Amino acid sequence: MIKRCKKIIISGLCAAMFLCLPAFALATEAEVDTSNNQAIGEANTSAAGNDNIGISIGAEITGGSQNVAVGYSTQVINGSLNNAENYGALIIGGGTGNTAIGTNAQVINGTSLEAVGYGAAAGWGNNNTAIGNHAYAGGNVYDRPTPSDNNVAIGHYAEAYGGSSVAIGDHSIANEANTVSVGQPDYERRIMNVAPGYYDTDAVNMSQLRSLDSKVNRVGSIAIAMSGLAPLPYDPKDPTQYSAAYGTYNGTGAVALGVYHYTKPTVMYNMAVAMSDDRWEKSARFGVTWRTGGAKPKPLTPTTIKKTDEETIDSGVKIILADRVGAK
Template sequence: MKTKSSNSKKSVKFGGLTFLASTLFVLNAQSSFAAVQVFGNSNTLIPGTTGAVVGGHFNKIGGKYSLIFGEYNDVQGKESIATGLKNNVTGDNSIGYGNLNIVEGKYASAIGMNNSASGTYSNAYGADNSASAENSSAFGVNNHATDIGAQAIGSENYATANLASAIGSFNFAQAANSSAFGSSNNAFGRKSTAIGNHNEAYGNGSSAIGTENKASNDDATAIGGHNEAADEYSTAVGYFNKAQGQWSSALGSANSAIGFASSALGHSSSALGQQSTAVGYKSIATTDGSTAIGSESEATGESSLAIGNKSIAYGDESSAVGFKNEASGYHSTAFGHNNIANTNSTTAVGVDNKASGAQASALGYQNNASGLMSTALGGANIASGFASSAQGYSNSAEGQQSNAIGYQNTASGDYSTALGSESEATEEGALAAGNQAKSTVANGVALGSFSEADREVASADDVYMKESKEVKASIMGDLGAVSVGNATATRQIINLAAGTKDTDAVNIAQLKALSNKTDSRFEKMDQRINKLDKHTQAVAAEAMATASLVPSTTAGKGNLSLGVGTQYGETGYAIGVSYRTAKGGMTYNLIGAGNSQGRFGAGASVNFHW
């Protein structure tokens, strides 16, 4: 229905145009207009419009207490405002400012050109913006906020989910509570964030911040430039990093964290195994639980550790710490500078050491422990025998379970020991202790400087006792000789305790006591021998006296015979009685004898004749 002007007129300025203002009160059966003020021409009032103000031309108003200024505007919402050209405001308490704006939501506003605010409490400011959901906002040019609480600000941004925000240019925030700030960013996951330039946050709770970063799984984070956080809870920070394992982290530049809960920090480092760690320049941790820290370090064994420049831990549970160390055996350890522990359970600590025998240890400088369970400790030592030990400087323990301790000692025999300086124990069980001591026979012992043990096991013949069973066990040796000197240089053994067992050494005090006792015994023996000699001479004299007796030779006759004898001052005497039978067939003899030593004797005999 066209308005008609009353006789009361006045001119009003608006937007550089002069309008003829008039107040119109129209009442009829179908519509009524109360307190409507109209300025301009060809404006249309919808029946029931009250308290409205219209300024301009070709406007259409139907809302109560609404306001229009401009041309071709249409306001149907109550208490709403449209100013400009061809704005369409249908929501209550809404505002459309500018050109070609559409405001359909309650309490909404569209300001600028060709904007659309269709959601309750929505706002679209600028040009070609769309805020189509409750509490949504689109500010700038060609922005779109299409869900509750969404915000699109800048140029060609899309906030298409609940409480999503897209700010900048060409950004997409397409999931609930997602945010895309900057240029050409995509936030596709719920509560995801993409900030910067060409970032993509695909996972729920993910973040991509910087330039061309991608956080493609839930709670992933990519910050910096050209980073990728591909799995859940992964983090890539810096440039050209990749965190592809769940809970993995890649920080720095060109690092890769591939395994579960792995970490790669520095430049061009790789953590490939589960819970592995690679830190530094081109460090690599390839197996589960491995750690590589330092420039070009490698930890390739499970649960291995490589720390330092060019250190390598190949073996499972191995450790290489320092510069250019290698621990390639299972449970091996190499600490220091250029050490090698390349067999199971080996240890090399210090500088230029090598432990190549299983369970061997080389500690110090340029030591080599190649024997099984061998130990080389100090400098330039070699332990090549099984369970051998070389300690000090430039020692060699070559025999099985041999020991070389000190300076330039050699223990080449099995179970041998060389102690001191330049000593040699060359045979099985040999011991050389001192300066230039030598033990060159099995089980030989050389004690002291320049001592030589070169004598074999002693036998019974060696002490001129032949094979006497009574003395053999006490004098025959089972082992090599003990030497405390050599053929031209001897030494005393002092402060020696007294021996108590058959095989103990005796001291001078014991020899003196033995000498005193022996002298006394020999004196008594001499006395007894002298006495025995006299008795012997007396017996000889007595025998001669007895031999001089003459028996009876006449039948039926008897006789008495006396005899005497002497021998070396001793005297013997004898008396004899003899009787021959009448027929001469038998002779009876009775003899008594004595000597100068007071010894007496008697005898009887019977002779038969035929």
């Protein structure tokens, strides 16, 4: 028991001394340079700079500090606090806080970049994240040779390079600033299970849109019903009139009732109400109509008919009678 404890203590001391070395290389052709670097593996595994770690075949760190390269042919070239893991993962540039995980994943020129997945790439800007096979987030693409920041691409061949843009899903493209894309032209997607929007900047779901469509139909039917109300000409013996109408719009109906009242021949008041068939929408109106200028109308009474009028009427009656007699 005492011998076993001694072995454990000795092993611990050796490990502590080994880890405290300013730099070490373990395995065939492993190389280290400057201070506090660690190279573990073979075939040109190397670490240069300060506080760097290169693990596995061909893992390489050139310059910078506190970088980690893990995997076959992984590379970290310049920069600090960077991590490259898996076959062919590559980080290039003087940025910090970058991560490339996956076969041929690449992070190029920027800080706080993340590329995760086979062939995923993030670069030419800051705070870009690409997750998924061949996903890309950043700038310097197509007809935009400028850097782009704060982009996120998630999905197979998803691309986000508009600036503060997000692309979600297979082959989705976000190429405009401050946008979220779930597809591309001719490859659109639906967004399901969206709650009804509440604030002015919230998205609207189909239930809210259909509700608005129904409201428009009800309002349209009410407007048509209201337009069907109309008064008759002024009658001094009956100054009050009633009117009713029914209207329909896109299959939705409404009824309207109106009242018209003449206080004198040149002034008329009117009031009307309308309601949709389902009673969800209601409407009311009040108005007044008056006439100005021109001669005042005179009712046709025996006292207002002059002799010349009588002669004209009498002549007209004779002509009509003569025509009828001749026709016989």
